[in-house]
Amino acid sequence: MASRPAFVRRKSRWLIALALLPLWLLLAAAVAAYAYGLRARGLGWQDGPVLTQWRWLQDDGCVQAQGESLRITRWRPLTVDAPSMTLFACKPVAAVPTAPPWTPPFDLSIGALSAPGLPPMAVAIRQREQRWQARARHQRSEAVAVYDRMSGRWSAQGRIQAGDIAPGFVGALTFTGKGSWRGNRLDGAFRAQGRQLGHGKLARRTGATFEAGVAAGRWRLLATLDAPLALGDGWSLEASQALHASGDPGGVTALSLDLRAAGPQGSVRLSLDTEGTGVARGQGMLTLAGPGLAGTVPLRWNRQALDLLPATLTLPEGLSLSWPRPLALPLAPSGESSISAELRHGELRLKSVDSLLSWQQARWHWQGRLELTGRTAGHALSGAWQGRIDAAGPAGEPARLTVSGTDLLLSLHLPVAGLRAPHWPVHARFSGRYRGAPLSGTLSARHERGRWEGVVEGSVRSPLHSRGGTVSVSARWHGRETQWFLASGSRATVAEGLIGDVLLKPVVVSAVTPLRLTPTGASGTLRLDTDGAVAARWGLPAVTGQVAIAGRQGRARLRVPAWQTELALTATRVGSGRKTGAEGTLEIATPLSAAMSRGLGVTLQQGRLEGQGRWQWRDELRLQGDVSVSGLALDWGSIRASGGKGRVHIERRDDGLSLSSNGPVTLAELQVGTLLRDVRMTVQSDLSTWHFTDVQAGVLGGRLEAAALQWPSLRYQPVTISRIDLAEVAALQNDPEPTVRLAGRVGGVLPLRLTKDSLALQGGRLSHEGPLLLKVRPSAGVGAIKDSHHTAGLALNALSELAIHDLQARLDMSPDGWLDAAVTIKGQNPQQGSLPVILNYTHRENVLELLRSLRIGDEISRRIMERKPVDGSR
């Protein structure tokens, strides 16, 4: 629109003449309004002309005001109703608005007038005989202004409720003012009195006074605060000296204030001054001090803005705030400023990116993007959030945070809705991978009683398990600064699952005492409850116990109630990262029972085992320890041993396990069919090859000895037997009325070959140790042979009784147990005139089956004694 034509201004008198004709009046009003800058769209009629949309332009086209449905409801006097109207601050602001010209009497009522720097108000303007009266109302605040165009004098008074302009505050401000306004020269003075000002929830109230004056556009302001103003959250504001400010329509030219806010975290002092009179420039200082606060910010202000020069501030909870470039805050009741700052905590940095702070009097809001980078507790953190923050709190998309470390990769999803002082409640969801296994859960946090606390619930599929074994954690945590705890009662449950071929029953680890989390590890007492484990050939019943951990050290006392086994472990974590290992001591004490023998080829009937040792774990378990067994009784089905005792040193290295007895290992009895008594030996083994040395045992009334035996071995190893009582050998016939009776002792050397599952004898030599005696009892069977066969009878008569002075035997036994004995006996028969007799006797028998048959006989007698059914099940 071209600039306004000059002729319109001179013709105003012509305009008034037309006013008398309604139609011309309407047209004239329209032309005048147009000339005066009014633009309208949508002329309508609703018992009076209605402009559905209108705008009022300044000469340079800048929209000074606009509104909807302006309606003229009466003509004399002219009554206009505008439900909403918005005024804009057009540049340049410098010029003081000119006093209103002559206008016909009119009434203007505006439902909602919003003007820069003022809250939306309901305004009613009435003009009669050139006396303007304006009434403005906003919520419970009200102001009235009167202007007499003839005398040029104006006056105003009003009452502003603090709560209407600053939510949460109480108290009221009453003001009066008067002055003159002619053309574009505005003069006057204001006085305002604030009473009972303070924060709604707090009892403390204070008063304030404001004085302002305007002269030819130049204004000055003086404000004083009688006593500290309570701000809430334990903070209060005090002014040690009055605030002086002055300026001209263009802005502030002089400013001096000294405000100090004090609260639990410390104090913040703002002081500003002017460099010289009329220079419209000055500096100041924002200083933070106190337990949680520190730092000074140099300030510079000029006509339009207050600059905060680059500075670093220390805030509570170990935070520090800094900004590299000056922050410019426009000195206007409403405006915006793009600020870029950085918040730092340890190695974490929170940077603001394209962020904008804008405000409208006390209503402010920030909009932009925050980016987090840095490291904490050995993990790299990076996060971002885009959204908006205002007094009510943040709003916008959830924030995203990723945490990555050697073993952990986590992405958190933090909704910001509801994030409010003072508790800042957060409910985050996280998911990721821990050592490759998927992990997910929720984390809640809130600031309460001076510390952060919350609940973490999560589940991760255990990397150890091939199936099942989900670890679910439910823990209440709390802490502040560097002290972080998991509350007692927090627990981790490992669901039943398979590790290789072993089915591990559910395991519950719960905190008995609060668990302190430190960079080197946790410390506190845990309780362990497991239902044991099941494998194809063995089973472990429930194991319970307590584990005390302190950083890198740990101690555990575990029990297997079903077996009454007690286990005590100590552990120290050594090394770090991938090379983390552990070492410690181990003590075990347990009775031995059949229940433990499921996976063994032998059944432990009774006994007691105690052991202690040292262990090391670095991706392979190494162990050195001593085990002592006493009162051991066990059986291999029908072969039984009892009275076992011995101490064994065990070493487990990467290449396998070695076992060596410490002192003799003894067995009181070993029943193989015939009884071996007082068995003694020392043992050396790697569990596949066994070396026995100085083996001794009592057998058949005599002794068995071997300097060294290896099993299994293909070599024939000599075993010497001595003082074997032939009477006991004869008893092996297991015949109550034995036909053959023997007496006397024999001994010799038996080269034995002990393979994995067989026993063989080759070139065994036995000979008499002193005189022997042989008697063949005349029994029915013997008698029958004598009658029918003369020579046989003769022979048997010779053998009826034989005093033997020489016995030489050769023995061989094949691996399947068949014994071939060739015995040459020389003696004489005392009943037959000491008839000299030479007996060549060969004996072929399967000894293993003999011993088995003896065990059967023995088994039946044992069972009768113990009253157990023949096929009692284990």
Next chain:
Amino acid sequence: CTPRVALEAPKEPITINLNVKIDHEIRLKVEKDVEQLISQDSALF
């Protein structure tokens, strides 16, 4: 058991050769019990 007896001409001392072989037939018993266990107890085998 069936002893076999041979007699040599009496030099001054009598020489008797006596050969004894003893047999135990308990091997079959175990197999019978195992066979019975496997065939009867279908829940276990």
Next chain:
Amino acid sequence: LDLDSAKSQGLVGEQPNGYLGVVKATPDAVALAADINAKRRAAYEAIARKNGATLDQVAILAGQKAIEKTAPGTYVKTPDGQWIKK
């Protein structure tokens, strides 16, 4: 899960040592094998006691017979420890 269906699903199989072996580890297969092997061990022990043999001798004998008797198409372990289908 009973023994026959476990065998037909190829989860478990007979072994020369007389005990049921887990071919494909599932919680049910392991639990079933554990239960059956415990009962087999008790039966072998009773037979061993009755016949003067040792537990392992009876178990090995039972192993041979069980491999002979088990249904074709189910798994059996060879002496050198490989699972094969009978």
